[in-house]
Amino acid sequence: MSDSPQPYRVLARKYRPRNFSELIGQDAMVQTLGNAIRRGRLAHAFLMTGVRGVGKTSTARLIAKALNCVGPDGQGGPTIDPCGLCEPCMAIGEGRHIDVLEMDAASHTGVDDIRSIIDIAGKGAYSARYKIYIIDEVHMLSRNAFNALLKTLEEPPEHVKFVLATTEVNKVPVTVLSRCQRFDLRRIPxxxxxxxxxxxxxxxxxxxxxxxxxxxxxxxxxxxxxxxxxxxxxxxxxxxxxxxxxxxxxxxxxxxGLSDRGATRRLLGLLLEGDTGVLLGAVRDQYALGVEPLSLMRGLLELVHAVTLVKAGRDIANPGQSAEEREALADWASQLGFAPLHRLWQLLLKGHDEVASAALPIESCEMALLRVMHAATMPDPGEIARLIREGAPAAAAPGEGDAAAPSSAPAATLPASFEELIEAFWQRGKGQLAQELHDCIGVVRYAAPELDYAPTPSLPSDFLARLTPALREVTGTAWRVNAVDGPAAPTLLEQEMRKAADARAEIMETPVVKAALAAFPDAELGDGLEQWSAER
Missing domain, CATH: 1.10.8.60 (Helicase, Ruva Protein; domain 3)
Structure with a gap:
């Protein structure tokens, strides 16, 4: 009778690291452990932290191998490169070594479970150099169980080593953390x-x-x-x-259920162009192909984040990124200011959360993207607040108003100030130029119809070529505009940021806030308090 075939082993088990050289992405930890073993400076307890699947339990077993390996000839000592051939290495790898005990704290949370470990710890190792206790998901232990473990964890017998693993290190008591050598296993790139x-x-x-x-x-x-x-x-x-x-x-x-990157780029392009019908058609096409609405929103978020990083001058090393995608990111980064990008991010993030909890995901996705499209052309909250204070008419939303509305006719008189000029651009639907004037222009001299300005590094190279005809269209007058060197006023964005910082500093000096921070040292000042202070 022929032997039955070996049962299939899933890849996650089949390719579990058998030695430290196969443990990927944790070079710093391996080097530290190797130096400690070579110098005989071994801790009595180790704590492995990190997200799921980065190798915490595998590392614990490798440490057990490294400390108990005797080499092929049976004469070896602790080593960072266990042979894998001696009886201790083979038994530990197969999970049958009597001196290497694993406990899942998720199902053994009580003090009695820990006391059984403590009782056994007092006895010497049966066949290995060290008795190793591996406690997985240690944060699940009860408070009494942690208290029972403390003394033994601080002063264990010479032949005992503890290796603790957890995905939620913040739930492990500080008294336990202080008794362990901690290794934070990183996410693998x-x-x-x-x-x-x-x-x-x-x-x-x-x-x-x-x-x-x-x-x-x-x-x-x-x-x-x-x-x-x-x-x-x-x-x-x-x-x-x-x-x-x-x-x-x-x-x-x-x-x-993923959208391909090219489709996501086309979707963002449609979103920025403001073509409602084509955008909704593209969303439905992706949905028909099996792309989940939540995945679609996430793809747009990742793309806006990538554009922002390029805008900030950070090179994104992504081996899966095509030359076409790099070109598209650079193009968007040159056209969009930081403020519109931040607004896009916030609106998409809100839409993502809505889709995640929606009873009608695809419908919620469409509505969220329509909100992004229309809100992108509206003035930011600071401009709206200024308009309300000054009693000026707000810019009409896209598709609203008639031919006599302020957003569809040139201004009757030239804007008296630089701020009014920006507002005129908003009203005529030229949001990108308005944002660039707001974020990237330091005014040297403003005397309509003349403007001298000092550009900032983030100003697009084609700004002046686009600004000159737009000024004539918005104001009905030809302007003389010059980019000059020399002292200039801070950009309006810089002025707003400085004003916000001053307000924040003023709030931080108030007795109430000082008292609150003294009572709660980890507390932070939120935006809501600053807004409340400004309103008062």
Missing amino acids: AELLAAHFAHVVEAESVAAEPDALALIAQAAEGSARDGLSILDQAIAHAEMGEGAPLVTAAQVRDML
Whole structure:
């Protein structure tokens, strides 16, 4: 009778690291542990923290191997490179070593569970150099259980080592933290995950497109285990050809309900252009292809964030980013100011939260994007507040008003101040130029119809070419505009920021706030209090 085939092992278990060289993305921790082992400066308790799937429990088992390895000849000592061939290494790797005890604190939370550990800890190791206690999800222990563990954790017997693991280190008592050597395991970068997945598919005799692995790595959010689980699913989803299964980017997008990056860029372009009908049609097309509304909103958020980073001069190293995408990001960054980008981000973030909890997700997505489109052309709250104070007419929303409305006719007289000029631009629907005048212009001299200004580094290079004809259109008069060097007033954005900082400093000096901060040192001054102070 033939032997039954070995049961299938999921990739997350099959490719669990067997030594420290296979532990990806945690080089700093491995170096620290290696130095401690070589110098004989071993802590009696270790605490591993980090998000799910970054290797906390795997690292705990590797530490148990490193401390108990005796080498192939049985004469070796603790080492950062356990051989994997001696009996202790093999037994620990298979989870059957009598001196390496693992406890899941999520299901063993009581003081009696900890007392059983303490009782056994007093006895010597049976066959290993050290008795190792691995307590996973240690933050789940009860308060009494933590108290019972403290003394032993601080002064354990020489032959005992504790390795604690948790995803929520903030829930671990400070008294426990102070008794452990702490290692914060980092999220694994997407490029390292993609390279790791490439080795895995090669070992599994599976073909995969690089873009597919990059998508899986991004969806894993820094977790090797989550990424391997998604890869496992993608391999099962792949169609069998004449040779090995092929995992394609299109299949991964379809499996995860993701929008492709090109479609997301087109959607953002439509959003900025303000074409309502085409925008709604594109949203429905994506929905028909299986793209989840929440994924669509998230893709737009990621794209606006990427544009903002480019605007701030930060180079984004993304191996999955095409030359077309880089060009689009640079183009948007040159056209949009920081204020419109921040407004886009806030509006999209609000829409994302609404879609996440909506009974009608696609309808909520459409309404959220329409709100983004129309709000993007409106004055910011500071301009609206100024208009109300001065009694000036507000700019008409897109599609509102008739031919006699202020937003559809040139100004009767030239704006008396630079601020009024910006307001005239808002009223005529020239929001981008109005924002650039507000954010990026230091006025040297304003005497309508003449304007001398000092540009800031963030001002687009084609600003003057766009401003001159717009001034004639808005005011009905030809202007003389010059970019000059020399002393200039701060931009209006800088003035507002300085005023806000001064107001904040004034509030911080009030007795009530000082007393509150003294009573609650971790408290922070919120925007609401500053607004309340301004209103009073």
